[in-house]
Amino acid sequence: MNFKMIATAAALLAAGAANASINSFNGGTVAGNGSVVLVKLDSTGSTVQGLTVDLGVNYLDFANNGALAQAGTTIVWDFANNTITKNGALVTGVTNDWASQFATFAANSDAAEVKWAIASGSQKGTTVTGFLASGNPTPAQFTSQSATNTAGMNAITAGLIDSIVSKGTIGSADNGAYAMGSADTASYVGATTVYGATANVGWRNQIKWNTWLADGDVSAFTQLNATGTEALIANASFQLTGTTLTYTVTAVPEPTTLALALAGVAGLVVSRRRAAK
Secondary structure (H helix, E strand, O other): OOOOOOOOOOHHHHHHOOOOOOOOEEEEOOOOOOOEEEEEOOOOOOOOOOEEEEEEEEHHOOOOOOOOOOOOOOOOOOOOOEEEEEOOOOOOOEEEOOHHHHHHHHHHOHHHHHHEOOOOEEEEEOOOEEEEEEEEEOOOEEEEEEEEHHHHHHHHHHHHHHHHHOOOOOOOOOEEEEEEEHHOOOOOOOOOOOOOOOOOHHHOOOOOOOOOOOOOOOOEEEEEEEOEEEEOOEEEEEEEOOEEEEEOOOOOOOHHHHHHHHEEEEEEEEOOOOHHH
16 A cells, blocks of 8 residues: 555545555556565575565556655665654554564575565556566666567566465555465466566566565666666665665765765865875
């Protein structure tokens, strides 16, 4: 559920939402405004575990320079304590219930094998508007996406979101989570419909770069449009460290500010040289 809470259950039903928690990428008869989700996976060796986490924000909050793509935005999700902090202020009025599912995933996975990713999407039936994805593409990878590949990502919606809406705390909390094991393999964990045959790429191998990261890694955030074009959510990054996820959008210095900063550095260098003589 978005930070801007929908006031009534009637409004939810009118919008076609299946429940008051996670939002599907697929809006059915309208373009979807899917929940942005953190996913974790251990698919190496005999251990097979997955985790989906509803972050309480949505596709349109980021896409097309949405409100959360603006410079100066910082959001911290503390999954162990079930809290969200935005720009230093605690977000209230929502129920976060992640801690138990995080603990279940941690207890049944090998920390050295776990990888994570961030995703969201918008589609109308089988017609794709776009997706959001983590990862740090090279310039060549960033320009190699095609409309066909982006459209092919529509098949991840059912396995990643729609098949779990009543499981874990996903269906009972505004912002919940679901930890799953080998019993969920057919629909989620390691399934080709979600992660793809290549373990380090996934998403049905429709994205041209590795979207998966290790604990502590910093990830860019990319919008993949239906036309096949890509757009970085400028200066935005995610970092997952343990049970804390941090999202930041750094400000780009104004040209005059940058010039003054460079002049200051140059002056400092000259003064140090003079002092050294």
